[in-house]
Amino acid sequence: xxxSHYMPNKTExxxxxxxxxxxxxxxxxxxxxxxxxxxQMFSVETNELFLDYSKNLIDRAIWADLIAxxxxxxxxxxxxxxxxxxxxxxxxxxxxxxxxxxxxxxxxVGKLDRLLKKVKDQKQQIKKVSDRxxxxxxxxxxGKPITDVxxxxxxxxxxxxxxxxxxxxxxxxxTINIHFIGNVDGAELLSTLxxxxxxxxxxxxxxxxxxxxxxxxxxxxxxxxxxxxxNIRDPQRTDHLIAVTANPKNALKYGVSESNILQFSDWxxxxxxxxxxxxxxxxxxxxxDRFHEMLVGAHEMDEHFLNAPIxxxxxxxLALLSVWYSSFLRLETHAIIPYCERLQLLPSYLQQxxxxxxxKSVTRQGQPLDYPTSPIIWGQTGTKGQHAFFQLLHQGTxxxxxxxxxACNDMLSTPQHHEALISNMLAQGSALMKGQSADPTExxxxxxxxxxxxxxxxxxxxxxxxxxLIALYEHKVFxxxxxxxxxxxxxxxxxxxxxxxxxxxxxxxxxxxxxxxTLSLFAHQQAKLA
Ligand code: F6P
Numbered sequence: 246x247x248x249s250h251y252m253p254n255k256t257e258x259x260x261x262x263x264x265x266x267x268x269x270x271x272x273x274x275x276x277x278x279x280x281x282x283x284x285q286m287f288s289v290e291t292n293e294l295f296l297d298y299s300k301n302l303i304d305r306a307i308w309a310d311l312i313a314x315x316x317x318x319x320x321x322x323x324x325x326x327x328x329x330x331x332x333x334x335x336x337x338x339x340x341x342x343x344x345x346x347x348x349x350x351x352x353x354v355g356k357l358d359r360l361l362k363k364v365k366d367q368k369q370q371i372k373k374v375s376d377r378x379x380x381x382x383x384x385x386x387x388g389k390p391i392t393d394v395x396x397x398x399x400x401x402x403x404x405x406x407x408x409x410x411x412x413x414x415x416x417x418x419x420t421i422n423i424h425f426i427g428n429v430d431g432a433e434l435l436s437t438l439x440x441x442x443x444x445x446x447x448x449x450x451x452x453x454x455x456x457x458x459x460x461x462x463x464x465x466x467x468x469x470x471x472x473x474x475x476n477i478r479d480p481q482r483t484d485h486l487i488a489v490t491a492n493p494k495n496a497l498k499y500g501v502s503e504s505n506i507l508q509f510s511d512w513x514x515x516x517x518x519x520x521x522x523x524x525x526x527x528x529x530x531x532x533x534d535r536f537h538e539m540l541v542g543a544h545e546m547d548e549h550f551l552n553a554p555i556x557x558x559x560x561x562x563l564a565l566l567s568v569w570y571s572s573f574l575r576l577e578t579h580a581i582i583p584y585c586e587r588l589q590l591l592p593s594y595l596q597q598x599x600x601x602x603x604x605k606s607v608t609r610q611g612q613p614l615d616y617p618t619s620p621i622i623w624g625q626t627g628t629k630g631q632h633a634f635f636q637l638l639h640q641g642t643x644x645x646x647x648x649x650x651x652a653c654n655d656m657l658s659t660p661q662h663h664e665a666l667i668s669n670m671l672a673q674g675s676a677l678m679k680g681q682s683a684d685p686t687e688x689x690x691x692x693x694x695x696x697x698x699x700x701x702x703x704x705x706x707x708x709x710x711x712x713x714l715i716a717l718y719e720h721k722v723f724x725x726x727x728x729x730x731x732x733x734x735x736x737x738x739x740x741x742x743x744x745x746x747x748x749x750x751x752x753x754x755x756x757x758x759x760x761x762x763t764l765s766l767f768a769h770q771q772a773k774l775a
């Protein structure tokens with residue numbers, strides 16, 4: 246297929262879907278009555294994940310056109326290109342190979358085989374370093390073992406490991422605490438450091454580029470804190486600092502000892518980096534074996550994505566629903582509601598994954614798009630969300646597709662609590678779909694119903710299943726990008742603000758480029774400085 250001329254909205258499937266959308270009158274409850282196999286038809290299972298998407302605003306005819314849309318897109322070719330290391334991130338001239346990080350062995354030849362060997366070496370280093378820290382043989386300058394690890398990083402260098410350490414808290418080391426500092430808000434950093442013993446603290450500066458302003462500023466402050474409290478000149482040369490980066494030159498310039506630099510390759514995108522050395526904090530917290538299980542689970546999802554037919558492919562199903570809602574029904578947001586407190590950071594994580602990847606308005610060839618792309622991703626855990634924003638979901642003026650996510654078993658909970666949690670989730674999905682009519686004199690009691698949702702049930706929140714869950718959403722985002730014909734792997738949209746902020750921080754000279762409103766805000770803030 247010649248993908249250079251692909252325009253999804255010129256395909257027959259797209260046009261059929263536009264017609265379906267214009268005359269849409271799907272009553273989901275009615276669809277269950279007329280299609281006795283609806284729930285089997287619209288569900289898919291792989292390994293320990295089961296996805297039911299039968300409560301969505303689709304019928305068999307719409308689904309057939311969505312499947313045709315996927316089949317007529319460059320998806321299959323792009324998938325092959327991604328897994329084989331072609332430079333599909335064209336604007337940065339880079340391959341996209343986070344899937345290689347999840348492989349132990351392979352039949353790769355040539356370049357991929359060499360890359361896999363490098364990945365294996367990097368994994369060995371993650372294992373060696375994390376084992377030493379966990380066993381107490383990685384010592385600070387006073388000869389004491391590490392009790393606190395502070396991961397300083399932002400975006401993908403923060404969200405992935407932070408989410409994973411929370412999700413896998415069941416396996417966390419009994420005497421080593423992991424802290425995450427993302428924001429350049431000094432109050433957060435200082436209050437974290439003030440509770441720690443510098444002799445027993447390890448700082449990890451996690452930055453793919455080793456250039457990010459927030460991370461370097463936080464790193465510098467942490468180094469000064471070590472310098473003062475340990476009374477040493479160059480804390481960055483000691484075992485109190487590890488750098489994780491794809492730019493070892495910058496880490497060396499920063500003064501980090503070569504043996505304390507954990508590398509990964511530039512073909513690992515920031516938001517896909519928890520599988521790389523960026524995952525060192527996961528391995529320190531949960532142990533290397535759990536980290537490895539996480540990779541195995543993600544690899545199993547890769548295999549499912551590669552080999553399952555499009556009609557029974559979990560990431561494809563989630564992506565097609567998203568494309569249907571965004572581009573055809575013009576629903577602008579999508580909620581992620583895990584019924585599991587350990588997944589409380591999942592909505593933020595998926596926000597970066599989806600919105601940084603597919604928040605684009607030009608095609609891969611640089612042409613403007615005339616259809617909406619990524620929805621706004623938001624959410625929080627149930628049942629907490631039920632007492633905050635579910636009112637709007639049931640009776641507001643917006644229709645919000647939802648992904649409910651839960652573990653069937655939770656050994657950390659009690660059977661009673663877990664039953665209450667899961668019952669709440671299932672009840673919400675059903676209530677949102679069924680609604681409830683009310684007497685016209687009591688319309689405040691009316692629930693319109695027909696609100697779409699999908700439900701993902703995971704056998705249990707093991708490290709392996711957690712890996713599969715994240716890989717599922719990565720591939721979902723990839724499929725969306727293939728259908729929308731956008732480059733999901735760059736993020737040029739964050740550059741302008743970064744450059745302007747850097748200018749404001751470093752020199753008053755560049756203020757001349759600012760608009761009158763921003764200049765007046767800047768002047769106001771400066772005048773109020775205590
Ligand atoms: O926000 C842009 C971005 O490049 C993200 O993609 C990335 O995860 C984050 O900044 C941090 O970048 P780095 O790891 O290079 O510090």
